Amino acid sequence: MIVLRRLQSVNISRHLQNISVLRLDKFHTNYILRSEFKDVMKIEINGKVLQFPYVWLRDNCQCEKCFHSSAKSRIIDWSKFDLNVQPKNVNQSDNSVQVIWNDGHVSDFKLSWLNYRSFVKESQKNYTNTLYKPAKITWHGDDFDKVFSKHDYNEIVHSDNALYDWLHKFSIYGVALIQNTPDSETAVDGIVDRIGFTKKTHYGEKFVVQHVANTSNVAYLSNNLQMHTDLPYYEYCPGVNLLHCLVQTASKGGENLLSDCHYTVAYMKEKYPNEYKLLTETEVEWSDVGCENGNEFYKLYRSPVICLDKHSQVIRINFSIPQRGSHFPGPIESVKPWYVAHSLFYELNEKFSARFKTKAGDILVFDNIRLLHGRNMYEDKNNNVRKLIGAYLDWDEIYSRLRCLKVKLDPEDGI
Numbered sequence: 207m208i209v210l211r212r213l214q215s216v217n218i219s220r221h222l223q224n225i226s227v228l229r230l231d232k233f234h235t236n237y238i239l240r241s242e243f244k245d246v247m248k249i250e251i252n253g254k255v256l257q258f259p260y261v262w263l264r265d266n267c268q269c270e271k272c273f274h275s276s277a278k279s280r281i282i283d284w285s286k287f288d289l290n291v292q293p294k295n296v297n298q299s300d301n302s303v304q305v306i307w308n309d310g311h312v313s314d315f316k317l318s319w320l321n322y323r324s325f326v327k328e329s330q331k332n333y334t335n336t337l338y339k340p341a342k343i344t345w346h347g348d349d350f351d352k353v354f355s356k357h358d359y360n361e362i363v364h365s366d367n368a369l370y371d372w373l374h375k376f377s378i379y380g381v382a383l384i385q386n387t388p389d390s391e392t393a394v395d396g397i398v399d400r401i402g403f404t405k406k407t408h409y410g411e412k413f414v415v416q417h418v419a420n421t422s423n424v425a426y427l428s429n430n431l432q433m434h435t436d437l438p439y440y441e442y443c444p445g446v447n448l449l450h451c452l453v454q455t456a457s458k459g460g461e462n463l464l465s466d467c468h469y470t471v472a473y474m475k476e477k478y479p480n481e482y483k484l485l486t487e488t489e490v491e492w493s494d495v496g497c498e499n500g501n502e503f504y505k506l507y508r509s510p511v512i513c514l515d516k517h518s519q520v521i522r523i524n525f526s527i528p529q530r531g532s533h534f535p536g537p538i539e540s541v542k543p544w545y546v547a548h549s550l551f552y553e554l555n556e557k558f559s560a561r562f563k564t565k566a567g568d569i570l571v572f573d574n575i576r577l578l579h580g581r582n583m584y585e586d587k588n589n590n591v592r593k594l595i596g597a598y599l600d601w602d603e604i605y606s607r608l609r610c611l612k613v614k615l616d617p618e619d620g621i
């Protein structure tokens with residue numbers, strides 16, 4: 207009965223019946239169509255029946271009145287949009303589907319275009335993990351050698367394949383190394399230019415990491431730098447940190463400590479659910495107050511240590527002992543339990559961390575909102591002064607470059 211109602215409402219013309227209607231009959235006589243799905247077109251692509259809501263099809267009409275092809279943008283006048291739009295005719299051929307709507311408007315959709323936008327969960331997941339964002343793989347410091355990919359500066363500068371390979375692996379593991387970088391304070395620009403542009407902060411477009419006695423930032427000292435994320439006090443926190451090693455210390459120390467907080471968070475969620483919950487819910491005030499190159503700044507931002515999205519996936523980690531302010535925005539009872547959880551998070555990250563000492567010509571690249579990074583103490587000598595050049599990038603620019611390259615290097619029918 208329900209199928210019959212559908213067919214009446216669709217009113218597909220007689221000469222098209224052997225295309226859509228018969229398939230509808232064949233596939234839908236054996237199950238009950240729920241009422242909210244009555245506004246759905248069902249078509250067969252490669253032997254699979256796919257469903258597309260009519261409202262979505264009409265919204266995504268690709269004709270020149272509805273979609274601007276060079277701007278790749280919808281230009282439908284929404285004030286005239288009919289949410290209850292119904293087709294008069296549906297015509298499926300080998301490569302496309304034509305929908306003639308009840309107001310006479312005609313939409314043509316390539317089957318490959320529709321297939322790529324399938325509502326089937328598996329297809330949605332595949333798109334999410336390939337074009338949207340490559341799925342992350344978490345790691346323990348013991349496995350660092352396996353996940354720490356190494357790339358060549360000149361290859362990244364000159365080859366799209368090398369650029370894609372680096373960005374793809376980096377987005378999965380959150381850390382990668384670029385080797386053979388020219389010995390120049392501006393060499394990191396050659397990498398940044400391949401992606402887009404840096405994220406400027408109050409420390410500049412680029413910054414020098416070197417021992418400075420009366421510093422504006424504890425990173426510019428040579429003692430132990432406890433593990434942290436950079437700039438948690440920024441609402442729009444830079445996503446990626448590039449550290450170009452110009453001179454490494456010949457002394458003991460100067461090694462980087464790196465830990466994947468996504469691994470730590472998953473571990474805490476399982477073994478220490480209460481502490482995990484506190485770190486996801488309790489807001490902390492991150493702060494940086496001072497003056498750099500004559501410019502005063504007073505940055506404050508409130509956010510938990512572990513920020514989750516609606517799927518309970520970690521979207522951002524904030525952690526910095528020096529740059530956590532002394533104002534505690536939460537209730538007084540939550541203070542001590544939060545400190546316990548904070549301390550556990552710190553200890554676990556130390557336990558799960560990897561150590562790596564860069565050498566001159568290396569650019570260490572890491573996800574600043576996923577990893578904690580630190581550095582152990584070192585000693586400068588007159589003829590050996592450790593010196594790094596740092597720059598920040600945003601994930602928006604990296605994912606954008608990755609998608610541009612993916613489409614260019616591995617075109618997918620239907621994009």
Ligand SMILES: [Zn+2]
Nearest residue numbers: 267269271272
């Ligand atoms: Zn149209």
